[in-house]
Amino acid sequence: MTRQPVPHTPLSDGEWHRMHPLTPLFRGGLVLVVVAGLVISNLRDRLIALFLPVVAPDVPTEEAPGDPVDFVLRHNLVLLALTAVLVVVMVLIGLFYVSWRFHTFRITGDHVEERHGVLFRSHRRAPLDRVQGVNLTRPMFARLCGMAKLEVVGAGSDANVKLEYLSTANAEAVRADILRLASGLRLAKSEAKAAAAGEPAHTLASTAAATVSAALDGLVWGPEAAVAEPASVVSIPVGRLVASHLLSRSTLILLVLLGFIVWGASVGTPWLLVSFIPALIGFGTYWVRRITRALRYSIAPTPDGVRITFGLFTTITEILPPGxxxxxxxxxxxxxxxxxxxxxxxxxxxxxxxxxxxxxxxxxxxxxxxxxxxxxxxxxxxxxxxxxxxxxxxxxxxxxxxxxxxxxxxxxxxxxxxxxxxxxxxxxxxxxxxxxxxxxxxxxxxxxxxxxxxxxxxxxxxxxxxxxxxxxxxxxxxxxxxxxxxxxxxxxxxxxxxxxxxxxxxxxxxxxxxxxxxxxxxxxxxxxx
Structure with a gap:
């Protein structure tokens, strides 16, 4: 029988809990943003002529053959079209709600479990005595909403259990509980003691103003002030980080490639210089991505292992337990x-x-x-x-x-x-x-x-x-x-x-x-x- 832990937080009491209510949006709903972008891109001429006629007075406004907007306006189907759009939006909201209702997790004395899916159910379980680490990832847009993704690293290929998404405060608390349970330490604080001390109950979300303010502070200054961040034993200057990437094998390859292109251009094929531009853009993107992912690096000891944090836009914090x-x-x-x-x-x-x-x-x-x-x-x-x-x-x-x-x-x-x-x-x-x-x-x-x-x-x-x-x-x-x-x-x-x-x-x-x-x-x- 599965042992039930003495709960340290309400989310580690052995019962099933749901993710953050905005989880479906960040897991799959961002596709809607892409679709909206495609629609706006295809209708940009009409939108410019409608809202910014002074900026682009020469934009044609006549009907284009096969234009769905012209078809709706010409046949007086505006009400029907808006009703159809509303129905589609309501269906999507309903699907998101059902997806959220069926996406749950729980923490017991032996396992971390996660299950999701409506038609096709998936149930993943990570034994606590096989936990290799617990990573906390905060993508930029999720961080603005006060959310984070928790990943329990298991001992095996494709053995990780991902809890995405939780509020940042809950993610930190759940990670601490998982690490304590994985270390063999039974949690000693009881709910009665917490109630006697008058500790406030954990919630899935705080007020919108507080969440956005804390998220913006975290985006600029680092992890939220409520998170106890240990002092790093190493500080990497930005100049050293940039220079270390420039003094690399990739730079040598780029210089050799540039030398061949310049030599080829000098002997009668100048168009080779143009072909170097995509390579330069690719290397530049590679360098910027590597540098930004290594910015805000810190490494520090904690009671549960070595804590490593890195990343400018998407911040990743992982705990590497001893052993x-x-x-x-x-x-x-x-x-x-x-x-x-x-x-x-x-x-x-x-x-x-x-x-x-x-x-x-x-x-x-x-x-x-x-x-x-x-x-x-x-x-x-x-x-x-x-x-x-x-x-x-x-x-x-x-x-x-x-x-x-x-x-x-x-x-x-x-x-x-x-x-x-x-x-x-x-x-x-x-x-x-x-x-x-x-x-x-x-x-x-x-x-x-x-x-x-x-x-x-x-x-x-x-x-x-x-x-x-x-x-x-x-x-x-x-x-x-x-x-x-x-x-x-x-x-x-x-x-x-x-x-x-x-x-x-x-x-x-x-x-x-x-x-x-x-x-x-x-x-x-x-x-x-």
């Missing part, structure tokens, strides 16, 4: 090296649909778009809180920069032809808590795999590697952008690592309790998101 990071990678492209900038990506169970666009995957894995060494160290301490203090020099001093007394096991000299430039940097290091994989000379990369969440490890050897007596290590974890593949390792060292990693991973997993970060009992009065 959900399966791999961490620090990278430094060659063009970033003079500035000393770095990037951090992770492997996590994102729950996105198989074959979904790479942009959603990138947003779920990139936790630091660009930062200095100090920024990287602060973020790593949030993502890897269990890493002992004496192992931190293995990250930068040995892992990234490469100290003289290198502690990593690297490619042997006999196999340097397989890694002609990077054989000294190509290596691994095993500690009781993590496995470090270091690769790349021009494009530096250091991958860290917590042993408690390592699935398995493999050793492979092809004919060429066999001739050089080297082998490849394969660290198996959840799929993501962090690769666990390392080639060119001494065969004996790889076989020893195979056995050592297996034993260390079993020992680390047996003592790991990070997925139950809040315990199983106690009062939550002191826990705040």
């Amino acid at each position: 959900r990071v399966h791999a961490v990678q620090i990278t430094q492209p060659l063009l970033w090296r003079p500035a000393g900038w770095w990037r951090i990506t992770i492997n996590r169970l994102s729950g996105h649909r198989a074959g979904s666009d790479s942009r959603a995957e990138e947003e779920a894995t990139r936790v630091l778009p660009v930062g200095t060494r100090a920024d990287v160290e602060r973020v790593l301490r949030l993502l890897l809180p269990g890493l002992p203090e004496d192992e931190w020099p293995l990250v930068f001093a040995h892992g990234i920069l490469g100290a003289d007394d290198d502690a990593y096991t690297t490619t042997p000299r006999r196999a340097r032809l397989l890694h002609l430039l990077s054989w000294r940097r190509n290596g691994f290091l095993l500690t009781p808590d993590a496995l470090f994989l270091r690769r790349g000379l021009l494009h530096r990369r250091l991958a860290i795999f917590p042993l408690a969440r390592t699935q398995s490890i493999g050793v492979a050897q092809g004919p060429i590697a066999r001739a050089f007596r080297v082998a490849s290590l394969h660290v198996h974890t959840v799929a993501g952008r962090v690769s666990g593949h390392l080639t060119g390792i001494d065969r004996d060292a790889a076989l020893a690592a195979f056995a050592d990693v297996e034993a260390a991973a079993v020992a680390a997993a047996s003592t790991d309790r990070s997925h139950r970060w809040a315990g199983t009992t106690g009062d939550v009065a002191g826990a705040a998101v």
Whole structure:
């Protein structure tokens, strides 16, 4: 039988609740706006002549053959046409209402459930002990109405449960409840205590004036004032963010393309310069989208995990609970090296649909778009809180920069032809808590795999590697952008690592309790998101 939680908010009492009343409009009703735009576009000449004759006096007003408006006016069918439009609007409003009535969710002691649909019913359920994170997304127009979308990230392909839409205050409260329940913490506040304290009941919507005012403030200044936003440990200047995108592989491709076009125009085909304009517009749109999505970035610790916020127009706030990071990678492209900038990506169970666009995957894995060494160290301490203090020099001093007394096991000299430039940097290091994989000379990369969440490890050897007596290590974890593949390792060292990693991973997993970060009992009065 499903356990019923002690409710912390009225929306997490184990009963079915409905979404925000404007949910059907934002989920499918915006199609009406597109249809209205098409109608207005087709009737623009008539509308200009009717309402703005001074601005465009030369707009023709005579009847056009087949014009439906002229047909209605000519046959005196205005009343019938308005009645038909009214009927269509009322039918749509009725469909929206029925859709809203059948779109419900509930939070129990074991699951988060969502069901919708009238003719074709859909019922999704996410076990709380498999929750990988809870994301809160506020698109610009929904934010103006004081609404947000809550997405419970599950452990599996297309396993996410989306609650769209809730009021922003309710979304924050529901997210806090889900995270507390997922951590194993039973909510200790009762309804009687809340009533005795005189706390006001939660509602689905406040007054229109207050909602619009708070939404406008949030659009300009960030999350609503009512939401407790922890201080970010990293601040990314806008100039650094813009420069990091300009100093990228995409810019090099654009410059090479421009060079070929200029060369082709100079030898007798000037029309090639015109063909460069669409490419320039496309790259410009790509840069602007990437930059705006990374603006207002913040990352901070909370009792329920690492809180990451980003986005200028559409704001996304996600909570990454402890124990959900399966791999961490620090990278430094060659063009970033003079500035000393770095990037951090992770492997996590994102729950996105198989074959979904790479942009959603990138947003779920990139936790630091660009930062200095100090920024990287602060973020790593949030993502890897269990890493002992004496192992931190293995990250930068040995892992990234490469100290003289290198502690990593690297490619042997006999196999340097397989890694002609990077054989000294190509290596691994095993500690009781993590496995470090270091690769790349021009494009530096250091991958860290917590042993408690390592699935398995493999050793492979092809004919060429066999001739050089080297082998490849394969660290198996959840799929993501962090690769666990390392080639060119001494065969004996790889076989020893195979056995050592297996034993260390079993020992680390047996003592790991990070997925139950809040315990199983106690009062939550002191826990705040």
